[in-house]
Amino acid sequence: MMQCLQFLVEPAKNITVKLKESRKRAKNDKREPLDESQLFIMQLAKDLSRVCQRSEVLEHISTCEDVWPSLTCRAVILEWASLLESKNRPEQTDGWPEFCEWSDLALSSEVDMESAKRVIINWTKEIRAIPEQMVWPGEAMVAMLDDLEAQWRRGKVGTLQTAMELVLFTLVNRGQDKEKIPQQWLIWKQRSQKIGAAPYIPHTVWAWISDAGVEVTLDLDTANPDLMISDDDKRMRCGFERKEVPNYHQRFDGWWCAVGVEGFSSGRRYWEVEVGEMDWRLGVAKESALRKGFKSLNTNTGYLTLRLERGTVLKALTVPYTALPGSLIPRRVGVMLDHEAGQLSFYDANERAHIYTYNQSFDDDENLYPLFGTTEIIKDLVIRSPVPRDTCICPGMCLWV
Secondary structure, rough: OOOHHHHHHHHHHHHHHHHHHHHHHHHHHOOOOOOHHHHHHHHHHHHHHHHOOOOOOHHHHHHOOOOOHHHHHHHHHHHHOOOOHOOOOOOOOOOOOOOOOOOHHOOHHHHHHHHHHHHHHHHHHHHOOOHHOOOOOOOHHHHHHHHHHHHHOOOOOOOHHHHHHHHHHHHHHHOHHHHHHHHHHHHHHHHOEOOOOOOOOOOOHHHHHOOEEOOOEEEEOOOOOEEOOOOOOOEEEEEEOOOHHHOOOOOOOOOOOEOOOOOOOOEEEEEEEEEEOOEEEEEEEEEOOOOOOOOOOOHHEEEEEEEEEOOOEEEEEEOEEEEEEEHHOOOOOEEEEEOOEEEEEEOOOOOOOOEEEEEEOOOOOOOEEEEEEEEOOOOOOOOOOOOOOOOOOOOOOOOOO
């Protein structure tokens, strides 16, 4: 019996020894000692380092250069244990359950934590038994890890948590096309963590987003009569006089909005918008959505939108609405519509950071139209043309950023 349990006892002994060593070092260095969850993350980074043969990014975690808060470590351990277990369930179809709230994860009992650690330890043993060439993450992933390391050194990202997630995600999906793993990682992150899923999106993935760029222009027949539209149909703001225009059924006559000329019912589409500092709304409108009056433009009425109010209140207009942190308020918004993935995502295009994602099944028989709204009278809302970027060739820190 003891021999059967030896594979659980030995890792626990190693953690205990490392905990004592950490406390001893902390006493000498006058630093706070690392707790068991932080030490576990350190050891996990060390175990995974051999996979990143041409990247030293995880060594910053295993050598205490990048130390995560204890609650973050606990949450990551519980998340990944849950994900690994879900992969082993034959009835699991998509392979990735939604994450729980981080606060709930971090406050889980010690029994749950120890069980989660055992799941991860057993998985890392399986990974060690696989030849290194079989777990090589591929060139696209190495480029992402190098990009993340450069941004971490610059202080643009607080920790290398995303880097470790990418390595874990690659290993769990090691039978799939390595070149598609980066895109699949982003889709998974946006499905499992709708708000602020990625504080920095690596160049490889951002190029994939930009490649879906389309030219969007405003449909004058849908614009509220109070709106002033530029000659190129790409700028709008509120005017001081209401124009005399035909009262088409598709025209907004309450909310100060307009939609794009072209609607989409398949594929991926991406566009960018420069917004004001006080009030705007962006997203998509279903072809069947009512546009008259002041009925709320939310998910119940056929709209998937992001809204800024009074310059400080950012929200996704779900029912009830979803409040978003003020730190996510952008000045240039990227909007990605992905029919196949069932996602409408918003990004801070200047920071290359994720803001929010709607996860829904879209009807292939109904067009979704880009939506634009503003009440500002000085600052134009401007539709910009996304510029696709070639593969990054920078040897170190990306020069695009």
